[in-house]
Amino acid sequence: MGLRDLLGIGILIGFTVFLIVRTGTERRWPTTLRALPAFDELRQAIERAVEAGQRVHLSLGTGTLIGSDSGPALAGLTALSQAAELTLESDRPVVVSSGDGAVAAASQDALRGTLGRLGASDRFRWTRARMLGPTPFSYVATLPGMLDSERVSVHVLLGHFGSEGALAADMGARQHSFVLAGTDAVPTQALFYATADQPLIGEEAFAAGAYLGAGGMHRASLRVQDLLRLVLMIVIVVGTLLSTLGVGL
């Protein structure tokens, strides 16, 4: 086990300890979230959709559940639970889609679990969590038909997307839907900046749970992320200074 492995384990253990401690103190010293207009507007858009009898659609992207691109889809599954809760009273509850069989199965399970927890198991239909197509472009090819037939007015993209993400967001805009889009891939974030009403930049996609009211650990993890980011920034600056001064590590 090398120094890098030990450092990795140390960071993970530190992250975990901070997360547990911060979650424990969350009730006494709650994390104040900075204002993110994207999530404020999302809540308002969902409320409008519920009142108007229109559908909220959540896309979990075209990534897989077992690869390195699973992170944003997992964050999207948390957002799915919150969206299911917010649209519980609607005639047209949330519908979720993905481009991978495993993500679709997980989204069916998450939706079923959430509705069961809310005492509305009878409202679960397994066709509300769908796999639209197994490849990125086959996924977006079938998206317009679904957005149109389901009368979607809130189109949320939270998952891994490549360049096809721009088309997925654009299709929502053509439908005159409110489009919120976030992903882990930086080039796609730039595409979302141009095509979505509310693009999520950087790690904002992973903050969806905290901003949609998923619980204390979500809020606590944002605080811990900020703390670790500060530590990493200090390490980078010190490393740069040492390297400039010719001090090798």
Added chain:
Amino acid sequence: MRGGLGLVWAAIAIAFGLIVLQGYFIDLEVLRGVRTMVLQWAVVLAAAALLLGVANLLAVHLSKIGAQEKGWPYSAMLVGALVVTLLVGLFFGEESPLVLSVFQYIQQPVESTLAGLLAISLTLGIVRLLSRRRDMRTYIFLITVFIVLLGTGPWLIGSNGGLHQLMGEARAWLSQVWAAGAARGLLLGVALGATATGLRILLGADRPYGD
């Protein structure tokens, strides 16, 4: 009972998560073998999940056809294409010229067309952006896009001139200094966010596998 079962799922998910995670740091023969086996199981399960996804896709479109919902002819085409492709693959084998031609002459051109459509979508998206969000960030975004476009491709006239060279240098400076630096900062945030998401699952706080 239901809560108890939920705890069992959580325990299984946490145990398997930890087995895979340790493999990134601890290089022991036994642990490596267990990790490889778990990942192979995951691959097999993902393949089975793909079949479930296809069944889900069929169920959605068959119900649309049955109810004659808006756009049902497209659903009928999708189901027909799926069944034909499946049968051709089953009878002739996945390496047969017929199956390969389905991908080569139908799927690839359609997907390439969609990729080509991306340029138009982005252009329209930028026009919409101007009417939707007129702030400093949008103007910086647009100016950067303009400089990168001018500095990337050849011009109709003046490609050998000094202005084209200047744009090329500006593009390189923007992409190699500003964009690369900003992308690293964003990736740092994404990595922290993904780590936090993974840890919440490993701690059993998030259970995307249901209760």
